[in-house]
Amino acid sequence: MATWTLKYDGFDPGNESLREALCSLGNGYFCTRGTVEWAKAGDVHYPGTYLAGGYNRLTTMVAGRPVVNEDLVNMPNWLFLTLRIEGGPWFDLANVKVLDYTQELDIKQGILVRTIRFRDPKKRETSLVSRRFVNMAKPHIGAIEWSLTAHNWSGTVQVRSALDGQVINWGVKRYRQLEGRHLDPLDQGLAEADTVWILMQTSTSHIQVAQAARTRVYDGDKEVAVKRRRRCRDGYAQQDLSFEIGKGAQLRIEKVVAFYTSRDRGIFEPAVDAQTAITRAGTFTELMRAHVLEWDQLWRRCDIELERQSRTQIALRVHIFHLLQTVSRNTIELDAGVPARGLHGEAYRGHIFWDELFIFPFLNFRVPEITQALLRYRHRRLDEARALAREAGYQGAMYPW
Numbered sequence: 001m002a003t004w005t006l007k008y009d010g011f012d013p014g015n016e017s018l019r020e021a022l023c024s025l026g027n028g029y030f031c032t033r034g035t036v037e038w039a040k041a042g043d044v045h046y047p048g049t050y051l052a053g054g055y056n057r058l059t060t061m062v063a064g065r066p067v068v069n070e071d072l073v074n075m076p077n078w079l080f081l082t083l084r085i086e087g088g089p090w091f092d093l094a095n096v097k098v099l100d101y102t103q104e105l106d107i108k109q110g111i112l113v114r115t116i117r118f119r120d121p122k123k124r125e126t127s128l129v130s131r132r133f134v135n136m137a138k139p140h141i142g143a144i145e146w147s148l149t150a151h152n153w154s155g156t157v158q159v160r161s162a163l164d165g166q167v168i169n170w171g172v173k174r175y176r177q178l179e180g181r182h183l184d185p186l187d188q189g190l191a192e193a194d195t196v197w198i199l200m201q202t203s204t205s206h207i208q209v210a211q212a213a214r215t216r217v218y219d220g221d222k223e224v225a226v227k228r229r230r231r232c233r234d235g236y237a238q239q240d241l242s243f244e245i246g247k248g249a250q251l252r253i254e255k256v257v258a259f260y261t262s263r264d265r266g267i268f269e270p271a272v273d274a275q276t277a278i279t280r281a282g283t284f285t286e287l288m289r290a291h292v293l294e295w296d297q298l299w300r301r302c303d304i305e306l307e308r309q310s311r312t313q314i315a316l317r318v319h320i321f322h323l324l325q326t327v328s329r330n331t332i333e334l335d336a337g338v339p340a341r342g343l344h345g346e347a348y349r350g351h352i353f354w355d356e357l358f359i360f361p362f363l364n365f366r367v368p369e370i371t372q373a374l375l376r377y378r379h380r381r382l383d384e385a386r387a388l389a390r391e392a393g394y395q396g397a398m399y400p401w
Contacts, residue, residue, distance in 0.1 A: 003309055003313040003317065004107050004108040004314075004317065005104055005105065005106060005107065005314075006023065006105040006314070006318065007102065007103070007104045007105075008102065008103040008104075009101070010102075011093060011098060011101045013044045017044075017046060020033045020034045020045070020046060021033060021034070021344050021345055022034070022318070023103065023105045024322070024343075024344040025110060025111075025112055025325065026134050026325030026342075026343050027135060027139050027325065027328055028052060028136075028324070028325065028326065028327050028328030028329065028331040028334075029052055029139035029140070029259075029330045029334070030051050030052065030134065030139075030142075030259055030343070031049070031050050031134065031325055031342070032047075032048070032049045032078070032079065032142065033046065033047060033048045033049075035047040036114065036130075037079045037080060037081040037132075037144060038081060038082035038090070038091055038092070040077075040164075041171075046170075046171045046345075047077045047079055047080075047167075048074050048077075048171055048345060048346065049074065049075040049076065049077060049078060049079075049259075050074065050075060050343040050345075050350065051073070051075055051207075051209070051259075051343075052326075052331055052334050052336035052343060053335050053336035053337075054072060054073050054202070054209075054261070054263075055070055055071065055072055055073065055202075055205060055350065056070070056071060056073045056202040056203060056204055056205045056207070057070040057071075057204050057205065058071070058179040058181075058182065058203065058204065059179070060178045060179040062177060067178065069175070069178045069349065070349065070351075071169050071180075071182065071346070071349045071350060072339060072343070072346065072349060072350020072351075073169065073183065073202055073207075074167050074169045074170075074171065074180075075167075075183075075200075075209055075259075076163055076165035076167060076183070076198060076200060076209065076211050076235075077163070077164040077167050078163055078211050078213060078257040078259065079132075079144065080160075080162040080163070080164055080238075081159065081162075081215075081253070081255055082159070082160050083128075083146075083148070083157055083158065083160070084158050085126070085153075085155060085157055087156070087158070088120065088122075093116075095120070095121070096118040096119060096120050097118060097120075098116065098117075098118050099117040099118060099125070100116065100117040101114075101115070101116050101117075102114070107314075107317050107321045108295065108296075108299060109133075109295055110133055110134070110291060110292075110295045110321075111132065111133045111288070112130075112131070112133070113129065113130065113131050114129070114130040115127070115128075115129045115130075116128045116129075116130075123152075124151075124152065124153040125151040125152050125153075126148065126149065126150060126151065126153075127148070127149040128146060128148055128149075129146070130144065130145070130146055130147075131144070131145045132144045132145075133287075133288060134325075135291045136291050136294040136298070136328065137290035137291050137293065137294035138291070139330040140258050140259050140264075140277055141256065141258055141259075141281060141287060142256075142257045143254070143256045143257070143287050143288070144255040144256075144284075145252060145253070145254050145255075145284045146159075146253040147250055147251075147252050148251050148252070148253065149248075149249070149250040150246065150247060150248065151247075151248065152247065153247060154246045154247040154249075155244070155245065156242060156243070156244055156245075157242070157245050157251075158241070158242045159215070159217070159240070159242075159243075159253055160238060160239075160240050161196075161213060161238065161239050161240075161241070161253075161255050162236065162237065162238035162239075163188075163196060163198045163211050163213050163236070163238070165183055165185060165188075165209075165235035166183075166235045166236055168180040168181045168182070169182060169346055169349075171347075172345075172346045172347055172349075175349065181203075182202050182203055183201070183202060183203070183209070183235065184200065184201050184235075185198070185199075185200055185234040186201050186208065187199040187271065188232040188233070188234070188235065188236065189232060190230050190237075191275045191279075192214070192278070193228065194214050194215060194228070194239075195212055195214045195278055195279075196212070196213055196230055196232065196237035196238065196239055197210065197211065197212035197213070197237060197274060197275055198210065198235060198236065198237050199271040200235060206262075207262055207263055208261060208262035208269075208271075209259075209261050209262075209270065210259070210261070210270035210271040210273070210274040211257055211258065211259050211260075211274060212257065212258045212271075212274035212275045212277070212278045213237075213255060213256070213257045213278070214254075214257075214278045214281070215254070215255045216254050217241060217251055217252070217253050217254075218251065218254065219249075219251055219252075224251065225243075226241040226243045227243070228240070229242075241253075252284075256278065256281050256284065256287065257278075258273075258275075258277035258278045258281065260273045260274045260277070263334075263335070265333065298328070301366045301367060302320055303320070304320070322342055323342075323359055323362070325342070325343065325344075326338060326342040326343050326344075327359070327363075327370050327373075328370070329370065331370060332372075332373040334373075335377060335380065337356065337377045337378075338352060338355045338356040338359065338374065339355070340352070340355050351400065351401075352400065353399075353400060353401040354399075354401070356371075356374045360374075381399070382397055385397035385398055385399045386398075
């Protein structure tokens with residue numbers, strides 16, 4: 001185990017939920033779990049994307065009584081990307097023989113890499129290398145790159161790229177009896193020739209959430225002409241790309257996504273701004289360059305280097321990494337606090353207790369402007385906390401828990 005890298009060899013369904021949490025990527029504005037791109041929510045995988053301050057309140061009848069639950073909302077799944085070869089079944093690890101599987105989180109650069117080599121039932125061997133980041137320098141942008149190699153075959157590949165707003169909060173078993181459908185579809189559509197978009201809204205807090213996704217295929221640095229079919233339905237937009245690949249050849253698929261909400265400052269309308277951001281976004285490599293530079297600057301301020309390299313060093317950096325993904329300089333102008341489990345999943349329903357007290361000593365000496373922002377978050381809720389204390393017969397202010 002290196003001091004800057006978390007690496008897992010082999011696919012382990014029993015531990016996949018933990019790996020997805022530990023390999024989450026975020027930038028203080030939004031965070032996405034380290035789920036494989038082709039998976040939907042089930043017993044093994046749980047794709048989840050969470051927005052700082054993105055809450056919604058619902059009421060569930062439990063044993064004849066109304067129970068109000070307020071949750072950090074599982075936002076639309078922007079990851080979805082899958083493939084099939086020569087019209088065969090869509091890719092699934094259960095349908096192929098896995099020859100090699102590694103998953104590596106580069107903590108220093110904030111990049112998740114997954115390498116898979118597999119053999120399908122027709123004896124075709126294929127390698128798929130996935131790289132992904134949530135841009136620390138451009139907080140509204142996330143990006144995925146697939147490198148696809150056909151080792152002993154040639155033929156037609158179909159790639160499906162989608163934005164899925166039909167997700168629910170379903171990630172924690174003990175909350176599944178509570179109502180989890182927080183998003184209502186508002187609109188969806190097609191933009192540029194290579195772009196789809198969706199617009200959703202939380203049902204009671206009325207936060208509008210927009211995503212736009214651009215998907216392209218490259219041979220080296222040259223864009224490949226593809227056959228493209230796009231379609232939309234309520235809360236869902238996808239495009240299918242078909243292209244040829246030669247024996248021994250490698251092609252790259254790039255998916256770049258913009259994520260905006262009605263809580264953002266300096267925007268016109270979330271769906272319009274998401275589409276505009278996509279038209280202006282560079283390639284995966286260009287976007288990654290700015291992202292890596294921003295992480296380098298953060299580590300210069302925030303790294304703690306131990307005299308003796310040990311397992312403690314990687315553990316320390318993992319904690320710092322996840323802290324900075326939950327609250328960063330991108331959080332400063334947001335109305336957002338520190339959820340008990342960060343922005344990495346739905347445990348504690350994303351509720352905010354006192355956890356900033358544990359990280360203030362770290363932030364005060366490195367990024368004190370984040371501390372100031374979190375104190376302002378508390379101050380904006382001071383009157384409500386005082387009212388809650390009075391109702392309970394106490395003096396002072398009573399925040400949750």
